[in-house]
Amino acid sequence: MPLERLISARQLTIEVLHDIFQRARKMRAICQNSGRTSLLADKMIGLVFLEPSSRTLLSFQSAAQRLGAGIVFIQGVGSTSFEKGESLSDAIKVVSGYCDLIVARLPKSGDAQIASAASSVPFINAGDGGNEHPTQSLVDTFTIMEELGSLANLDYAFGFDPLQSRSIHSLCLVLSQFENVGFDFISPPELQAPGWLIEQCQSRNVRVSQSNALSELKNPDVIYLNRLQEERFPDRSLFEKYRYEYRLTPEQIPSSTRLILDPLPRVDEIALSVDELPIAGYFRQAQNGVYIRMALLSMLLGRTL
Ligand code: CP
Numbered sequence: 001m002p003l004e005r006l007i008s009a010r011q012l013t014i015e016v017l018h019d020i021f022q023r024a025r026k027m028r029a030i031c032q033n034s035g036r037t038s039l040l041a042d043k044m045i046g047l048v049f050l051e052p053s054s055r056t057l058l059s060f061q062s063a064a065q066r067l068g069a070g071i072v073f074i075q076g077v078g079s080t081s082f083e084k085g086e087s088l089s090d091a092i093k094v095v096s097g098y099c100d101l102i103v104a105r106l107p108k109s110g111d112a113q114i115a116s117a118a119s120s121v122p123f124i125n126a127g128d129g130g131n132e133h134p135t136q137s138l139v140d141t142f143t144i145m146e147e148l149g150s151l152a153n154l155d156y157a158f159g160f161d162p163l164q165s166r167s168i169h170s171l172c173l174v175l176s177q178f179e180n181v182g183f184d185f186i187s188p189p190e191l192q193a194p195g196w197l198i199e200q201c202q203s204r205n206v207r208v209s210q211s212n213a214l215s216e217l218k219n220p221d222v223i224y225l226n227r228l229q230e231e232r233f234p235d236r237s238l239f240e241k242y243r244y245e246y247r248l249t250p251e252q253i254p255s256s257t258r259l260i261l262d263p264l265p266r267v268d269e270i271a272l273s274v275d276e277l278p279i280a281g282y283f284r285q286a287q288n289g290v291y292i293r294m295a296l297l298s299m300l301l302g303r304t305l
Contacts, residue, residue, distance in 0.1 A: 003300055005123045007112050009134040009170035014177055021142055023295035024288070026305050031066060031290065039303050041068035046099035048074045048092070048115075049126070050082070051107050055264060056126045056135065059289035060103050060297075067294055072098050089118040096120045101301055122300040130164045130232050136263050137170035138292045143285040144222060147259050152178040155207075155256075157220035159186035160246035160269055162193035164229040167263040171224065172197055175206075182207035184218050188242045191228070214246065219256035223248065227267040243268050250274055261285050 003016060030037050045064040049057050057075070064071050072095070074080050082091065088111060095102055096119045103124045104115050109131035116123040127133040144151055156175065162168045162185045172193075175181055183206050185193045192210055201208050209218065217223075225248060233239040249271045253260070262270060262282040274280050298304070 002302065005116050005119075006134050006296065006300070007116050007123070007125050008132050009137045009173040012134060012137065012174050017138070017141060017174070020138055020292065020295045020299060021145060023298060023305070024142055024291040027063075027066075027294035027298075028291040030294075030305075036066045036068060037305070038068040039298055039305060040064070040301060043067075043069040043101070043301055044072060044099040045069050045297065046072050046095045046102040046121075048095060048102060048104040048106075050074070050077055051105045051127065052076075053105050053126070055286050055289055056105060056133075059286075060126065060293050062290045063293035063297055066290070067297060069297070088115055092118040093120070101297065124296065124300065127166055129166070130229065131166055132170045132173075133166040133263070134170050135289075135293060135296060136167045137174045138296065139285060139289045140167070140171050140224070140261060140263065141174055142292050143261060143281060143288050144259065146288070147281055147284075148221070151175060151181075153180045154178075154221040155182040155184070155219060157184045157186060157217055157223045158193075159214070159223075159225050159248075160188070160242075161191045161226060161228045162187050162197070163191040164232045165226040167226050168193070168224065169197055172201060172206075176201045176204040182209070182218075184208075184220060185210045186212070186214060186217065186246075188212060188238075188246070190238060191242075214248065214252050217252070217254055219254050221256060221258050223253070223257055223260045225260070225262045225269045227262075227265065227269050230267075247271055248274060250277060253277075253279075 092115045101122045102119050103126050105126040106128045109129040112125035112128035158168050189212055230239050247268055250273055259281050260279055
């Protein structure tokens with residue numbers, strides 16, 4: 001069954017991943033050769049971004065334009081009728097009359113479900129509060145597949161805010177489908193992975209461990225880091241307490257490590273000196289965002305190259 005809406009990484013079955021990866025490879029070839037195609041020349045994409053974004057917003061814009069589509073957008077609430085008290089549902093109903101697909105980044109967990117229900121056109125969750133970021137997990141898994149050739153039979157370490165990182169939540173949901181994977185969550189004690197995520201992973205036979213110190217890193221194949229989610233801390237002193245304590249340096253990287261990823265933006269979680277290592281894949285990962293989002297737009301709009 002082809003996807004029409006993407007709300008959660010739970011929808012990203014192995015079959016869907018396979019389809020999107022195949023499309024993304026074709027999109028990469030287009031970007032590297034002619035640079036664009038007219039596959040979606042008759043389509044209009046609506047971008048509704050009510051939380052800050054650089055990568056997700058720009059890569060969707062780039063993807064839409066490389067596919068020949070037009071764009072209408074809302075960026076931030078300041079210049080829109082949200083300022084006058086318009087509801088999310090009403091706004092999305094209106095925007096869906098202006099375009100053929102909506103991509104939305106929304107501030108609260110669960111907002112994506114509400115917005116999708118209000119939309120009369122295909123809908124993509126580009127991050128809803130501290131809940132999920134399913135298009136990021138497509139970017140992440142595509143990058144791992146292209147760099148390591150497999151998503152199975154790998155040990156993954158996740159840090160440093162698995163409680164509040166929507167990127168970690170969605171990536172774990174996708175990776176937990178694969179055979180023989182282990183997840184080691186590294187975080188301060190107050191920011192451990194949520195119970196629902198641990199239970200989901202264990203129910204799928206993932207080897208799960210948790211630790212509070214970088215020095216306790218096991219032997220990961222992939223280290224996936226995300227900044228402490230400053231904007232989601234109810235108590236700012238907790239953020240200040242840990243922001244410099246959890247930082248990966250070259251000396252702390254176990255020799256087993258084959259790839260280091262970060263959805264970015266990087267703040268304090270990775271020392272700049274790590275960038276020099278060939279296994280530092282986070283800028284290649286960000287670039288893959290364009291190919292993956294071209295693939296996703298084409299899939300949800302029912303077009304094939
Ligand atoms: N990875 C990611 O979602 O980055 P932005 O917040 O800049 O979109």
